[in-house]
Amino acid sequence: MSATLHHNSPTRKAVEVTVPAAEVSATFNDVVAKIAPKVRIPGFRPGKAPRPVLMQKYAREIQSDVAQQLVEKHFWKAAQEAGALPISHPSLEKLDLKEGADAVFRAQFDVAPEVTLPDYKTMALTKKKRAIDEATVQEHLEGLRQRATKFLPVEDGAVATGLIATCDIRVKPQGLKAQTYQDQVLEIDATRPFDAELVGMKVDEKKTFTLTHPDDDANKVLAGKSLAYDVQVKDLRTKEVPELNDEFAKDMGAFENLEALKAAVRKDLEEAAERDAVARLHATMLDTLLDAAPFEVPRSMVGLQLDDYCQEFAQHVSRQGMDPKKVNWQAYRQYRLSDAERAVRSGYLLQAIGNAESIEVPEADIDAEIRQFMAENQVQQPFDAFKAELEKRGNATEIKGRLRTDRIFDHLLTTAKVAEELLDKAAFEALVELERKREAGIPVNRFDAGGLEGGDLEGQEGGEPAIVAPATEHVHGPDCDHGHDHEAEEKPVKKVAKKAAPKDVPEAEEKPAKKAAKAKEPEAEEKPKTKKPAAKK
Known part of the structure; x- marks a missing residue:
């Protein structure tokens, strides 16, 4: 066997493999021997039909089986010997196959990108945070009062x-x-x-x-x-409508008086404002790093990310009482394409930073996270049995990825120069409105190109969400060692600023402007939802 590697792009390669004639003939013989007892040909007893008759009548099936066996046997080894580490199934683009002659096939495949890290230790960022003043507290208390009507x-x-x-x-x-x-x-x-x-x-x-x-x-x-x-x-x-007094405070929980309720409300609002500010800061950090480190991402990984989005959206529309078959899935995938590309790029970038900084997650931290989950959800199962169940489903490695991502972001913040900007109600609402316009594809500057109207997406039909089934899958070949994690990671969510949805795509459940931009490391297996971007070594 001989192999030649061709570079189609930084993440798309092709390997051309030549298989000796002797092995080709032997494979034909094996395939014919296996098919002979299974077929029925008039005039011949089962398994007794002459080889030429079988070769003529079942030429297509025999040819296909031989090709599949040769590709499966030689592709992974040939690609690695040629210096490439595939992260997707091969796509056969050329096949010269004839019994008694050398066989030549050429297969395309994806490889992980080479990430050149930007200078991530000197970032200058602004943390925009909602200021919680007395008016904000009173507004929230009034909301509680109205809800208690x-x-x-x-x-x-x-x-x-x-x-x-x-x-x-x-x-x-x-x-x-x-x-x-x-x-x-x-x-x-x-x-x-x-x-x-x-x-x-x-x-x-x-x-x-x-x-x-x-x-x-x-x-x-x-x-x-x-x-x-x-x-x-x-x-x-x-x-x-109840009066805002001590009795109302006691009805709302274990509060001695109205002042105690106010203090609790202020604390909750400040914690929520901090989470919101950190989420925006993480999104800004990712945007800054991605802008400074452009690199191509494997299209198979983008396809898998789009599959994740489709699965999530199909579940969402089902919960809303709608039929997923009526969603224009082609338009939805196009709508989420840039999000998917960004999520995959973010995952590879976070992975590279975590590897460069040797960021790891101790097993004790994973156990603590699992115990906290068990306590919050009143899981009565023994810890070891519950953890084993999570590991079997891939959830434990997902938790590890999420915790590692937390550590990566924490590390980035220790090296960045972060200025905090407190926003009053008007300024914060203006920020949210700006994010809403960007999400909706509404131009916010004179030369912005917002929206997708009039493009190729209009007039498309809805149909079966067949694409929800796995697309070009990431697979692990023999002795796979390409620096890509083989552990389940979390799903990303939409980034803060998004383009307009096609008219026939229902509104998604989450509001990206209120969420941190999430990223996952490149991964193929089905993954459970989590709350943070996952980055694993």
């Missing part, structure tokens, strides 16, 4: 402003078909014409009346038309 039945009362009425409504617009709406909940405001007609009605009472919409009504279909209503009041309640 009780809706009490009104006994023998009548509809009046401020009450909550539940009604069945049948409406017949002039010249249009009637529509019926069940259990409509209204907070009565007698200044509205419809609500004014309900004032004075009691529970179970019915009323018929007609209203005419003004000519300048925003609804052009109903402008100037009369609508006939049949309304039945089914329930009537009053809102009871």
Whole structure:
């Protein structure tokens, strides 16, 4: 056997392999010998058909089996002997195969990128953090108070402003078909014409009346038309909003008084602001490093990342009661393509930094994380048995990857120059709005190119999410040693700034602007969700 390596790109290689004629003929003989007893040919007993007849009748199947055996036998060894370490299945692009002659096949495959690390020890970053002032605390307390509102039945009362009425409504617009709406909940405001007609009605009472919409009504279909209503009041309640006092604080938990509740609210808000600021800081750090270290990523790894996104999104739309088959998966994959590329690049970059800094995770830290999870979720199983179960599913190595990523980020922050900027409510909301616009693909500067409208994504049909099945898989060949982790890593989530979604892609569940940009190290196996980017050695 001889092999020649061809460099198609930094991460895409091809190996051309020549297999001696003697081995080709022997493989043909083995394949024919195995197929002969299994086939039925008229005029011949099972296993007794002449070889020429088998070769003629089953030429395609025999040729395919021979090719598969030769490629499986020689590809991995040939690629490694030629100086390449594949991280994907081979893609056969050339095959010269004939019994009695040398066979030549050429197969393409992906390799891990070579990452040249930027100067990651001199970064200058700004940590943007929401300032928690008294007004913020009061706003949150008011939210707690409103959420504690009780809706009490009104006994023998009548509809009046401020009450909550539940009604069945049948409406017949002039010249249009009637529509019926069940259990409509209204907070009565007698200044509205419809609500004014309900004032004075009691529970179970019915009323018929007609209203005419003004000519300048925003609804052009109903402008100037009369609508006939049949309304039945089914329930009537009053809102009871608790006062913000010591009794309210005690009802909210183990708080002695209102001041204790305020202190707890402030502490929670400050911790949340810190988490949010750190998440943004990590995202900025990754963006800075990625901009300083451009490198190509293997397309097979990007495909696997897109598969992860599709799996997650299919589960999300199913939970929302939608049919995943109706999602335009081709458009969704295109929509998430840049996210997938960034996630893969981030994973390789974090991996390289962790290796350069010899960052490891002690087994004791992994055990502590597992014990904490067991305590929080009241797992009654013995620790050793539970840990063994996690290791079997790949979750333990995922935890290790997440903890290693935490350490990498912590290390980067120790060497970076970080200035903290406190944002008041207006400035913080402006930041969130800027992130929202970038996420939606809305131009925020004069020369921004936002959105995807008018492109190739429009007019595509939805269909089966067949692509959710694994794409070109990362595989581990014999004696695989390519510096790529063989352990399950976490899934990344969307980065802070995203481009616009195609019109036929439902809105995703998470809001990336509120999350840290996550990254995973290159990995192929199915991985459970986690909270942090994973980077492993």
